[in-house]
Amino acid sequence: MFQHPELSRAATRASGVSRVSRVSRILSRRRTRERERIPFTPLPLSNLDEGIVGWESQDDPAMPLNFTQRKKWLIIGLLSAITLLTPFASSILAPGISSLNREFGNTNSIVGTMTVSVYLLGYVIGPLFLAPLSELYGRQPVLGAANVFFCLWQIGCALAPSIESLIVFRFLAGIGGAGCLVSEPSLPPTPDCALEFGCECESSQG
Numbered sequence: 001m002f003q004h005p006e007l008s009r010a011a012t013r014a015s016g017v018s019r020v021s022r023v024s025r026i027l028s029r030r031r032t033r034e035r036e037r038i039p040f041t042p043l044p045l046s047n048l049d050e051g052i053v054g055w056e057s058q059d060d061p062a063m064p065l066n067f068t069q070r071k072k073w074l075i076i077g078l079l080s081a082i083t084l085l086t087p088f089a090s091s092i093l094a095p096g097i098s099s100l101n102r103e104f105g106n107t108n109s110i111v112g113t114m115t116v117s118v119y120l121l122g123y124v125i126g127p128l129f130l131a132p133l134s135e136l137y138g139r140q141p142v143l144g145a146a147n148v149f150f151c152l153w154q155i156g157c158a159l160a161p162s163i164e165s166l167i168v169f170r171f172l173a174g175i176g177g178a179g180c181l182v183s184e185p186s187l188p189p190t191p192d193c194a195l196e197f198g199c200e201c202e203s204s205q206g
Helices: 005-035 069-091 094-104 109-137 139-158 163-177 179-186 191-195 199-205
Strands: none
Touching: 069 109, 069 139, 069 163, 069 179, 094 109, 094 163, 109 139, 109 163, 109 179, 139 163, 139 179, 163 179
């Protein structure tokens, strides 16, 4: 069907104006949301005479809300990675049970499946110890120690001389793997904390 060139150009200009209008509306809504953001609650400052232990100033660099965006995202990425890795380690052994039984000469299917399920037992028992320790010593040291504990016993699993020792090492690795589940989500999000991605960072700093 023949269309007049002027009509075609007019339709093209109208389409371009429509796209620009949509983009401007999106940007306008974004600016409105930024203006309506909940203001930060002032940080509690240290006043030892009154028995208040807080931060040195509102701009204290040790406060997670004052971290740079790059550092906040880096910490969140690392915490997310270890939170993905430790549950992944619970079931990664399942496809290799038959090979494991052949290597260790195991003929008992219950013992073979114990190498997988015992990790979850450690996952359940670990928080009973790690949660109180994180309240006493802070999130960061407990999370760091649990991660090291997890990695060391994973190496032990790789070098296990028998299926019995593998079961014990998997149990201990599960205890260490529970550290990320205990320490990372331990602080409830607040509006200003969530807006600036500081909640996870604060959890890791203790």
